[in-house]
Amino acid sequence: MEAREALRGKKRIVIKVGTSTVTYEKTGYINLEKMEKFVRILINLRNQGKEVIVVSSGAVGIGKNVLGIEGRPKGSVKQACAAVGQGRLMMIYEKFFAEYSQLTAQVLLTRESVYNETCRRHAKKTFEELLAMNVVPIVNANDAITVDEDSYGNFGDNDTMSADVAALVGADLLIMMSDIEGLYTDDPKLNAKARFVHTVYQIDERLERMGKGAGSELGTGGMTTKIEAARTAVAAGTDMVLANGDNIYIINDIMAGKRIGTLFVSGGVEHENEMAPEKETYRGIARHQRKMEIQKSAAGGR
Numbered sequence: 001m002e003a004r005e006a007l008r009g010k011k012r013i014v015i016k017v018g019t020s021t022v023t024y025e026k027t028g029y030i031n032l033e034k035m036e037k038f039v040r041i042l043i044n045l046r047n048q049g050k051e052v053i054v055v056s057s058g059a060v061g062i063g064k065n066v067l068g069i070e071g072r073p074k075g076s077v078k079q080a081c082a083a084v085g086q087g088r089l090m091m092i093y094e095k096f097f098a099e100y101s102q103l104t105a106q107v108l109l110t111r112e113s114v115y116n117e118t119c120r121r122h123a124k125k126t127f128e129e130l131l132a133m134n135v136v137p138i139v140n141a142n143d144a145i146t147v148d149e150d151s152y153g154n155f156g157d158n159d160t161m162s163a164d165v166a167a168l169v170g171a172d173l174l175i176m177m178s179d180i181e182g183l184y185t186d187d188p189k190l191n192a193k194a195r196f197v198h199t200v201y202q203i204d205e206r207l208e209r210m211g212k213g214a215g216s217e218l219g220t221g222g223m224t225t226k227i228e229a230a231r232t233a234v235a236a237g238t239d240m241v242l243a244n245g246d247n248i249y250i251i252n253d254i255m256a257g258k259r260i261g262t263l264f265v266s267g268g269v270e271h272e273n274e275m276a277p278e279k280e281t282y283r284g285i286a287r288h289q290r291k292m293e294i295q296k297s298a299a300g301g302r
């Protein structure tokens, strides 16, 4: 079966949303409309018989915002922001999920939770128990109690963690929402000739060289860590789709098998990676995406 079409049948799905998806970039406040849509999409997936695990960032950003802290917090200030923001983030998720009587659970992880064998075993059992109870786990790093070397650190954090979680629970699919449509042959913000990569069957050195650092001030890790995350996911037998979280309905399109985002296929070494033709540069794709978004909002946001 064609790799995109196969996405329709995926049962256990991990979805990672970043700070840029759950908050407004300009003000730092929670994007209630997007979060509400996101929760409805998740409930619909549950209604289709799928198991969903959310990896959600946002604690530091939300905490920093309500505490009125300027700039990028560090050390214990960052930890305090996370402690304040995590509660608020969960409160919003709880509120929206509760409207549909869907139970959720907060799971906060450190590196040790995943890399220490005993902790890993226990964490896995907890996830299995929660999924068997039809609960939606909402996962984040336990930033409040960990310093950078024990937590998921400053580099890549929740991208890396979502792939580790996907591997831990044996997910069929990891959907990673970014601030960009997917992987390009180079950072498209710096190189307008960068071509879009539709499907990755092999994560080789050439592909790794395509991924550069973060494009925005608040971004963590950029494409480098996403490619690393994809490597972890596919090695564990989990397909990964990297897509733009700007339009959250994109999750439905991905699940419908549409050619959206970059798909990293697990166990597909016999194929060449698929890239857009040279004429379809970043600008062309960005223009096409904007057109699609305008059409969608004209149709009432679907």
Ligand SMILES: Nc1ncnc2c1ncn2[C@@H]1O[C@H](COP(=O)(O)OP(=O)(O)O)[C@@H](O)[C@H]1O
Binding pocket: 018, 020, 177, 178, 179, 180, 182, 183, 184, 185, 186, 187, 188, 189, 210, 211, 212, 213, 214, 215, 216, 218, 219, 220, 221, 222, 223, 224
């Ligand atoms: N090859 C590449 N393809 C796509 N984006 C890239 C690439 N190399 C670097 N980037 C940058 O990585 C950014 C996405 O990573 P990041 O800033 O961490 O965002 P987020 O946390 O929202 O996912 C993009 O906006 C882009 O500027």
Ligand SMILES: N[C@@H](CCC(=O)OP(=O)(O)O)C(=O)O
Binding pocket: 017, 018, 019, 020, 056, 057, 058, 059, 060, 061, 082, 140, 141, 143, 156, 157, 158, 159, 218, 219, 220
């Ligand atoms: N654990 C942190 C998230 C760190 C992180 O990876 O953020 P992001 O790059 O927005 O996904 C928080 O909740 O603020």
